[in-house]
Amino acid sequence: MENNKKVFNEILQTIKDYKKIIIIRHKGPDYDAYGSQFGLYYALKENFKDKEILIAGDDNANNFYNRPMDDVKEEDYNGALLILVDQSSVGMLNDLNYRLADKIIIMDHHESNPDFGDVIIITPTYSSAAELITEFLYETNLTIPKVSADALYIGMVGDSNRFFYKGTTSNTFLMAKVLLDAGADIITDYKLMVKDESEGFKKIKGYVLENFTLNNKVASVVIPKEIRNKYGITDAQASRGTINMLATLENCEAWVNFTEKDDGEAFVEIRSKEIPVVDVAKSFGGGGHELACGATIATLDLKDEFVRRLEEKVN
Numbered sequence: 276m277e278n279n280k281k282v283f284n285e286i287l288q289t290i291k292d293y294k295k296i297i298i299i300r301h302k303g304p305d306y307d308a309y310g311s312q313f314g315l316y317y318a319l320k321e322n323f324k325d326k327e328i329l330i331a332g333d334d335n336a337n338n339f340y341n342r343p344m345d346d347v348k349e350e351d352y353n354g355a356l357l358i359l360v361d362q363s364s365v366g367m368l369n370d371l372n373y374r375l376a377d378k379i380i381i382m383d384h385h386e387s388n389p390d391f392g393d394v395i396i397i398t399p400t401y402s403s404a405a406e407l408i409t410e411f412l413y414e415t416n417l418t419i420p421k422v423s424a425d426a427l428y429i430g431m432v433g434d435s436n437r438f439f440y441k442g443t444t445s446n447t448f449l450m451a452k453v454l455l456d457a458g459a460d461i462i463t464d465y466k467l468m469v470k471d472e473s474e475g476f477k478k479i480k481g482y483v484l485e486n487f488t489l490n491n492k493v494a495s496v497v498i499p500k501e502i503r504n505k506y507g508i509t510d511a512q513a514s515r516g517t518i519n520m521l522a523t524l525e526n527c528e529a530w531v532n533f534t535e536k537d538d539g540e541a542f543v544e545i546r547s548k549e550i551p552v553v554d555v556a557k558s559f560g561g562g563g564h565e566l567a568c569g570a571t572i573a574t575l576d577l578k579d580e581f582v583r584r585l586e587e588k589v590n
């Protein structure tokens with residue numbers, strides 16, 4: 276889109292100015308976090324062969340390229356340009372070394388108003404950060420290698436739920452076209468995204484369906500660490516991986532799961548049919564999108580209050 280061009284050019288110029296670039300995204304990465312990170316990484320490597328480019332963050336089973344993260348140390352931030360994709364709230368960052376970077380670019384599509392960053396573009400109407408990164412590469416005439424195109428396509432498909440969610444626009448399809456023209460291959464991407472599920476994962480989904488409660492149009496379920504460990508499922512997998520099990524439930528406007536971590540904190544994932552609930556997530560230190568958001572709470576004791584606030588919101 277036309278008004279993004281000015282910022283894109285500023286981003287390009289900033290990238291040109293730096294020899295060392297570190298690309299990070301939010302913790303508990305999903306396909307869009309990895310897709311936008313890998314997509315930008317391989318594109319910058321292709322276009323700027325003399326630069327040192329590092330990627331960092333926690334890793335999980337969504338790492339579709341099995342490309343491990345770099346071991347980025349505190350001193351690596353010295354004189355480096357940091358690019359933050361698919362995230363702009365500090366609470367979702369892995370480490371706070373970002374402050375040590377010389378300059379920070381933020382490219383995000385979450386509803387957010389960060390109090391840090393030097394060059395910032397945030398497009399909450401976009402399906403995905405991958406859509407934004409694609410537009411950046413396209414509008415600045417950078418080469419998009421196939422490995423980037425596939426990663427960005429996976430990010431777009433992931434966050435838009437296969438071009439099904441509200442954020443899917445004509446611009447999304449335009450950017451999908453750009454990626455397909457750059458060599459993204461749908462069959463390859465499908466195989467990278469859709470994998471057989473373990474027996475334990477199937478069973479934990481069954482646990483969610485068996486144990487949720489529905490009150491005042493809010494469905495909620497707690498996934499205790501004992502259950503996760505019994506089935507060999509990580510907290511991140513259980514949290515993101517089972518939230519959609521409660522979608523399309525009759526008489527339900529919003530649904531939430533509380534996944535107990537090993538340290539007693541709990542991940543909270545929230546979804547809503549059409550009433551924005553992100554304010555509730557924010558009031559517990561989290562964030563995200565209007566209808567799909569999350570938080571981390573210090574203890575499961577906060578669960579009832581959380582659910583009560585959601586009930587208030589949707590009734």
Ligand SMILES: [Mn+2]
Binds near residue numbers: 308384403
């Ligand atoms: Mn995203």
